[in-house]
Amino acid sequence: MESKMKVKFTVNVFIRLFLFTIISISWIELSHAQTLRLQLKDMLQVENIRLEGVKDNTDKYDFKLSIPERWQVNQAIMTFSYSHSSVLLKSRSLLVFSMNNNPLAQIALDPLSPEGSVTVTIPGDLLTPGYHPFSFAVAQHSVDDNCEDPTAPELWTWVELNNAVIDFDFTLKPVPSRISAVSDFLFDPKNPAAPPVNLIFPETINIVSPKPEYMKPVSISAAGIALRYDYRMVNFTAMKKLVPGVDNLLVGDHSFVKTILSSNGMSDPSSNGMSDLSSNGMSGNASEVSKTLADSFSINGPSLMLFNLKDDIYHSLVVVTGRTPDEVLTAAKAFSLISMPLPDSPSTMISDIQIPRIPPYTVKNGLEPGKSYTLAGLGFNTHTFKGISPIPKGFSFRLPSDTHLSPNSQAILSLNMAYGASMREDSVLNIQLNDKFVAAIPCKDINGGTYRNYKVGLLLSSMNAGYNKLTISPQLTPMKTDQCTMLQTGNLQLTVFEDSTFAMPSVDKWIEMPNLKAFIADAFPFGRLPDMGQSLVFLPDGKKSSFVVAVNLIALSCQKTGFPPLGLEWYLNPLPAGGTAPDMIDREMIIVSETSAIPKNLSSSAPLNLGASDTQSGTIAYPHMIRAKGHEQSKGFLSKIFPGKGSKISDISIVDSNIVVTRFEPLVTNKKAALMQFQSPFDHKRTVLMLTAGNEADITKAGTVIWKPEVQATLSGDTALINLTENEKKEFNTLSMKIGTSYYLGGVTPLPFVEYYANTYPVWFIGGVVVTCFLLAVIFYQLIKIRRKKRFA
DSSP states (O other): OHHHHHHHHHHHHHHHHHHHHHHHHHHHHHHTEEEEEEEHHHHSOOOOEEEESSEEESGGGOOEEEEOTTEEEEEEEEEEEEEEOTTOOGGGOEEEEEETTEEEEEEEOOTTOOEEEEEEEEEGGGOOSEEEEEEEEEEOOSSSSSOOOTTOTTOEEEEEEEEEEEEEEEEEOOOOSSTTHIIIIISOTTOTTOOOEEEEOOBOTTSSSBOGGGHHHHHHHHHHHHHHTTTSOOOEEEOSSOOTTSEEEEEEEHHHHHHHHHHTTOOOTTSSOOTTHHHHTBOSOHHHHHHHHHHHHHSSSOEEEEEEBSTTTTSEEEEEEESSHHHHHHHHHHHHHOOSSOOOSSEEEOOOOOOOOOOTTOOTTBOOTTOEEETTTTTOOOEEEESSSOOOEEEEEEOOTTBOOOTTOEEEEEEEEEEOSSBOTTOEEEEEETTEEEEEEEOOOTTOEEEEEEEEEEEGGGSOSSEEEEEEEEEOOBSOOOTTSOOOOTTOEEEEOTTOEEEOOOOOEEEEEOOHHHHHHHOTTTTSSTTOTTEEEEOTTOOHHHHHHHHHHHHHHHHHHTSOOTTOEEEOSOOOTTSOOGGGTTSEEEEEEEGGGSOHHHHTTSSSBOOSSTTSOEEEEEEEEEEEOOOOOOOSHHHHHSOOOOOSSTTSOOEEEEEEEEEESSSSOTTEEEEEEEEOSSOTTOEEEEEEESSHHHHHHHHHHTTOHHHHHTOOSSEEEEEEEEOTTSOEEEEEEOOSOOEEEEEOOSHHHHHHHHHHSHHHHHHHHHHHHHHHHHHHHHHHHHHHHHHHO
């Protein structure tokens, strides 16, 4: 009996231990399980889509859902709305949603219910880390027989993607303890909801300002994180301790790092008694972590470390350290430039770093004027288009913001292509630039044909300074197209080969300033040198909050240029009595500060004169009587022979107005921030960018809001007033305007104008050249006669 009770007791204990283990594991799993709702438009560029005809799809938009490496997705639920024509046949009309070519939802288009909402569950096994294409397709019919117009206007379906949402159910993966995780796991551009990054760095004794010698390493390290996130929003904050739930970046010398780790419940990394480190904050084997930290702090040089916290092993602690500020700067440069999955260890020392000189105007995905590129180098591989209206394909490129896009110059697209036989002679290859038709290539030989180096001239005036997209869109027509005849489409093929070339001509550099749109495109003029080597950040109030906002602004700029700000300098001290500092001469300047601390000589030069404090008056210039800007017509005899060229410079303002100057007290109130750009009062060839608000809370909020896509999309002119309160759409309203005076950077050579007259008036140009040559011949003849007469005399 006693033995049975012992066995029963043992079984009960075992069952309890088993249940406790299961519950513990479940609790651990639930502790890092998350649900996240995102609007589709916040994840990728989408718009409401109209699908037309008997069949249509969204393949041409190339929609892709991104899943980061640190997510283990259990499932996702997409919700979207649609509407369609009320004359469709329900039995033959269908809307299909597919993910990775797997149809997940089929919706019958009922004419009695022309509007609806769909909820689609996407299994987790289709959402592994990476980019996953999804699409919408329709089959639409309004008659029962096969004799139907495939392009009938009543065949349409409207898919509303602007308001579509996705709910993710996922768990976070633990952060691997290796430095290379910063490039392939941690700061992942596929993450649609990147967590904030907490910055910890040395501060002054009063804990108000950052130490000047560490401002540059902090900004470079933060820019390195922003670059890895590519175009994703990153929000940098600054606390005095490690924060669970977010990624932490610790920048400072060895003694500062030891102090921070100790103040957060960790033992001194250089000490030997670290057997309790795992229970006090660091994960992993205690002796191994202790040895790694101790070895790292015994290294005589700049070093990098990456660990995760036991309280939150799903977020990271990245340490950028060294013995001196110079060594910390070296470590920060190395951290910002890691782009490969190496080194594969928790810590490493930087013994040497060699950074090549990058030429000016080198931008990410940018083209250099005067050079020729193969389409393969631009991301367009050999591609065969099939069918009547195949999915368009193309490539994108960027031009510097101060590129003068003259209407007299052309880029040359040289295509190598082949097309099929038995196509109607009105088949054509259309070329679009920025969604505008610019050229076409006929495919009119019914026996098929090939083109070698078929040259297409694209006017530079049809391009944008900044982002451009060139699209190749064939329209291939069968020989027989009767309404009730079976169409043969197997022969409708056209191939464009990747050895085709795209050549940019040499162009001038000229731009009208101020221009906030140019800044948000490629950080111009601060990003003219990719490392921002001729730029300076000035913090008049010297506050830590303003420094963090400036770090956000610089990190955003580096996402535009594609390179960390290794040459950017920082200035924290008050201006001397003369009103300027030697460091500010011959430099672009970025100012971030509360309004009350901005020096008078800078605030008075801004488009909005904000005054010396928020209790004093400020002035604003209001534009009135806005109208088209006219130009004086040429008069006289020559203007009748040579008609006016029109707008010689295509980038100048085309709007005129009358300015009314009004003084207010105060000018900028709470919950508002101003982003302004104007000519530097210290050097007329330089530019000042100023981000300011009335108090510390507002300037801190501005550092977050400036990342919002809807704010960046509305920046233009020289002044942007940003409302720091969300509207009913959870967006921040921004009012952009041009109220200051213009100035110009760069110059335009006369060569494009000569080309213009040679191309526009060839007869007059040739006649002028002939007359000029005749006059020169007569002059030389007379000079020779005079010389000969004197010689014989």
